[in-house]
Amino acid sequence: MASHAHGDNYINCEKGLWSWLTTVDHKRIGLLYMITVMTFFLIGGIMALLLRLELFAPNAVQGVGGVLKDGNVYNQVMTYHGAIMVFMVIIPGIPAILGNFFLPLQIGAKDVAFPRINLLSWYCLMAGATLALLTLFFNKVDTGWTFYTPYSIRTGASTVLMVLGAFIMGMSSILTGLNFIVTVHKLRAPGMTMHRMPLFVWALYATAIIQMLATPVLAITLLLLAAERLFGVGVFDPKLGGDPVLFQHFFWFYSHPAVYIMVIPAMGVVSELITTFSRKVIFGYTAIAYSSLGIAAVSFFVWGHHMFVSGQSETAGIVFSFLTMLVGVPTAIKMFNWVATMYKGSISFDTPMLYALGFLFLFAIGGVTGIMLATLPINVHFHDTYFVVSHFHYVMVGGTLMSLMGGFFYWFPKMFGKMYSDSMARMSFVFTFIGFNVTFFPQFILGAMGMPRRYFDYIPAFEQLNKISTVGSWLIGIGFVIALITIIQGLRKGEKAPANPWGSKTLEWTVQSPPPHHNFDVEPVVTGGPYEYR
Amino acid sequence: MSTDNTHAAGTAHVAHHFKDATQQYESGKQGIWLFMMTELLMFGAIFVAFAIYHRLYPEMFAEGSKTLDWKMGFTNTLVLIFSSFTMAISIAFIQKNEQKKAIFALATTILCGAVFMVIKYFEYMHKFHLGLFPGNFIDVAKIGAEHANIGMYFGFYYAMTGLHGIHVLVGMGLITWVMIRTIRGEFHSQYWIPVEGVGIFWHIVDLIWIFLFPLLYLVG
Amino acid sequence: MAHSNNNNPNILSPHIAPMATYLKVAGALFALTFLTVIAHQFKAQLGMFASAVAFLIALIKASLVVLWFMHLKDDNNMNRAIFGSAFAFLFLLWVLTELDIITRVFESSPL
Incomplete structure (x- = not known):
């Protein structure tokens, strides 16, 4: 190998903070995203713990207000928890961290198609997040992350700032998606046909399509909301003849597909993990690949199921209810194929695989309750109760976050060239997995009993289950603290990682750990499928 | 960047992660189209909202559109079409290595954008003078409107033309940028993709106006 | 092209x-x-x-x-498809939103 001036990998090839802030290397940008998303996750997580702490006991027991001063503060914390976790953690999460890092590596490219736009998208996220979080210093936003009109038009003016922040973060999402689509279309290595791409790449590709098609509608909706607030344009304001339900239509035209922006990349990671740690070629490669596109397509037809009790017509409700059931088809295709992959495989229960199995378990519960909620009459009963809260946490935390952690522990040796303590990492999984179920399973029961969501108090009958739920949130907290310690320990004194510690077959494992500055010293030529285990 | 002058007569500068100029060009082109798709979706969503409310309140929209002067919109349409023409030929000039003509065409395009904005300014000022403000700020009794929600029409009018106007300004900025780079000699018969991208953006801005003109000024 | x-x-x-x-x-x-x-x-x-x-x-x-x-x-078919998909999805937004609004039972509005 030719001698480089500074070092032989992407981390040590250049030094200094400035070299990181101006980098156009997709791997370094992935790490920038990792640091920011982890920071936002910490903030959003602390807020979640505060919310659960407030709900530890009804206010009649712990005195009015409990931990948080009053209901207003609860609403604000709930809003920031939602907005931070959605816009700054889960949406950029897997695509921007793991996707940025591994999409080019997995298809044998030197970088994404537009490296400078890639950096710009990180700055967009930073700018948008800064704008949104600036509102913490003015009157705090209390609309919930959905910004429903007409309340968002009437409440504190800083909603405008928050909404513009979300608009800019949307641009970040669009630019990432644009980069990924062009990279997949144009930058694949020789021999890397579409049907030889790893399933993680297929998932990112499907996600990018949603990002490109859905986010612009959110952008204009948020701009119109800001204009409504500033100039009273009357589009969403019933006082001026507008229709607040139209806001919900436009909002969910983005935000329902956005749920799949969050979960399809997670499915992609799980596909990688299951096949690697089962030592078996993936079952139904084509079906899994195309079901990602299938979910992406179906996701645009179902948004009305968020609006069954909003004043939407019954006819539309029935149509959306039936359409929503369709989501179950491609999702189940994936589930069955993962299970079939494990069948008669030689499974090793390394930490990433544990997270993948955790994903299968939790996502199955989240998915099946999703079908329940898609059923119109059941939804009317469960609407805006903790049943819904629990359902989407099972999908987003149980699904996406589990898979993000699994993917992170899977690719950690490649990203940093170090190994982490496997026993510590397993312990973090045990705490998160058990803690997650302890937190959210009781919420299904609470919701079925009729406890409404977004309230800062409840009747004494709900006390026991709420206590259990709050204790569960501490277990999740401990789980993530252990994970953080594992990562820091691994970074500081982990053993040097070999190029391919798990015996994986995809291209990123053919280069040294950490990868060289330009990914591949010799352009790879692909001659077979991605998972040729046996 | 000035070192790129050396490429003027020769080959394109290919970035390190592309194999060749064709791959670089086609990637850039696809990226531009994807971005245009997001622009269309963003503008399109207001058109969808407009269509829905127009169906709900046809008379109110008819009353609103009568207050607009189609002659102003007509002039602006002609100005924008001409600017689209000069933008399109500027790319052809660069591809033929006729940079001087290209710079002239680009400058004309920027000028047309400015004319468009000036006309728009007078149109807005006239509306303000008559008290035709969006929703919250309109005094229905004072302007003697028949429909109490006439403010929504002007809400749409200002939102749509305002967003379009912002795009015209951004487009003028982008054209200035590629014009300066053309003057520096960075574009030639083997490298012109930024000009083409900005051009496609400018045509999208024109495209949206082509629909805004009948929608706001003629149909009512 | x-x-x-x-x-x-x-x-x-x-x-x-x-x-x-x-x-x-x-x-x-x-x-x-x-x-x-x-x-x-x-x-x-x-x-x-x-x-x-x-x-x-x-x-x-x-x-x-x-x-x-x-x-x-x-241009190539991919770029045509990209351009066309914008209109397809706007059509979808319009159709499903109108599906709701058209089938709603309106109370008489003073406006």
Whole structure:
């Protein structure tokens, strides 16, 4: 190998903070995203713990207000928890961290198609997040992350700032998606046909399509909301003849597909993990690949199921209810194929695989309750109760976050060239997995009993289950603290990682750990499928 | 960047992660189209909202559109079409290595954008003078409107033309940028993709106006 | 579109439309703009067709811009599909939203 001036990998090839802030290397940008998303996750997580702490006991027991001063503060914390976790953690999460890092590596490219736009998208996220979080210093936003009109038009003016922040973060999402689509279309290595791409790449590709098609509608909706607030344009304001339900239509035209922006990349990671740690070629490669596109397509037809009790017509409700059931088809295709992959495989229960199995378990519960909620009459009963809260946490935390952690522990040796303590990492999984179920399973029961969501108090009958739920949130907290310690320990004194510690077959494992500055010293030529285990 | 002058007569500068100029060009082109798709979706969503409310309140929209002067919109349409023409030929000039003509065409395009904005300014000022403000700020009794929600029409009018106007300004900025780079000699018969991208953006801005003109000024 | 007439992918040989084509397209766009204004003068006679005529003309103008000025005519199918998908998804947004609003039972509004 030719001698480089500074070092032989992407981390040590250049030094200094400035070299990181101006980098156009997709791997370094992935790490920038990792640091920011982890920071936002910490903030959003602390807020979640505060919310659960407030709900530890009804206010009649712990005195009015409990931990948080009053209901207003609860609403604000709930809003920031939602907005931070959605816009700054889960949406950029897997695509921007793991996707940025591994999409080019997995298809044998030197970088994404537009490296400078890639950096710009990180700055967009930073700018948008800064704008949104600036509102913490003015009157705090209390609309919930959905910004429903007409309340968002009437409440504190800083909603405008928050909404513009979300608009800019949307641009970040669009630019990432644009980069990924062009990279997949144009930058694949020789021999890397579409049907030889790893399933993680297929998932990112499907996600990018949603990002490109859905986010612009959110952008204009948020701009119109800001204009409504500033100039009273009357589009969403019933006082001026507008229709607040139209806001919900436009909002969910983005935000329902956005749920799949969050979960399809997670499915992609799980596909990688299951096949690697089962030592078996993936079952139904084509079906899994195309079901990602299938979910992406179906996701645009179902948004009305968020609006069954909003004043939407019954006819539309029935149509959306039936359409929503369709989501179950491609999702189940994936589930069955993962299970079939494990069948008669030689499974090793390394930490990433544990997270993948955790994903299968939790996502199955989240998915099946999703079908329940898609059923119109059941939804009317469960609407805006903790049943819904629990359902989407099972999908987003149980699904996406589990898979993000699994993917992170899977690719950690490649990203940093170090190994982490496997026993510590397993312990973090045990705490998160058990803690997650302890937190959210009781919420299904609470919701079925009729406890409404977004309230800062409840009747004494709900006390026991709420206590259990709050204790569960501490277990999740401990789980993530252990994970953080594992990562820091691994970074500081982990053993040097070999190029391919798990015996994986995809291209990123053919280069040294950490990868060289330009990914591949010799352009790879692909001659077979991605998972040729046996 | 000035070192790129050396490429003027020769080959394109290919970035390190592309194999060749064709791959670089086609990637850039696809990226531009994807971005245009997001622009269309963003503008399109207001058109969808407009269509829905127009169906709900046809008379109110008819009353609103009568207050607009189609002659102003007509002039602006002609100005924008001409600017689209000069933008399109500027790319052809660069591809033929006729940079001087290209710079002239680009400058004309920027000028047309400015004319468009000036006309728009007078149109807005006239509306303000008559008290035709969006929703919250309109005094229905004072302007003697028949429909109490006439403010929504002007809400749409200002939102749509305002967003379009912002795009015209951004487009003028982008054209200035590629014009300066053309003057520096960075574009030639083997490298012109930024000009083409900005051009496609400018045509999208024109495209949206082509629909805004009948929608706001003629149909009512 | 860059056609590689030669075998060297590093040499771009774009299809350059002759100036006459641009002039013709621009002329057609001007003519159609005048036509739409002329049609506007006969709004009363055209009745319900007035808006249809106006939008048909706008559609033709838009197609001219897209096909010749933006060169989608000479572009590849992927870029055409990307452009078209924007309209497909806007149509979806419109149809499903209208599905709700049209089937709603309206209380009489004072507006």
